Amino acid sequence: MTPERTTQIQQSFAAQNMMKSFGASLDHLDDGSCHLSAPILEGNRQQHGFGHAALTFGLGDTAAGYAAMTLMPPDHDVLTAEIKINLLSPAKADRLVAQGQVLRAGRRLITVEAKVWGITGTQRKLVAVLLGTMVPVPISAAPAAT
Template identity: 45%
Template sequence: MKDQMEQDQADAEVRARIQASFDRQGLMGHLGARLTHIGPGRVSISLPARPEVTQQNGYFHAGATSAIADTAGGYAAFTLFPEGTSVLTVEYKINLLAPAEGERIEAEGTVLRP
């Protein structure tokens, strides 16, 4: 029982650290993105549709799509980092297979191999 309580406390501290870092990101706030899930090695970010995040044909802009994908991946990794560290993207590649449309889009970052 004590081990589970300690793990729950550690998970809560990680979630708080991730949320606090996310809240400091000006771009995510500007886009209207929000964290919808924070777990060990997994983060989801939701972006509601608004004219400010679309391109000329009404689809989500690739820049907005890429920004939340990059951020979700970084924060998924960050959930596994020790306290007192930080995360910063140095390189990423994205392939967009179809235009993104709808009421919202969601990016899910998942750590495959820590």
């Protein structure tokens, strides 16, 4: 991945309002790989005090999407076509780390996975696994924000 593409992806991530509201950070980018993390803020907890599944899903989907983007040409973005999540454990942690990875990059479909870990101190527990499909789209064809 070129330095220009890295910068382009970092700028794209910085424009994600939902990730901003989660307090998420882009921690690692490499060809076919992306790691994100976010604290489990009070506003992102469900009624039992665990991190909400929407936080887990959002981080996993976004990490998987940016992992796919690392393999795209600079004039392309990706959109999620479908993604499933298996919630393995409550997100009872201080923060979540999502590790997205490309399993197979085709011309029309990119198969991705993400693992989301709950982290408290040195304790690490697998919270969720996601499996999905991303679709490459030319940036000029990507839906504009309204």
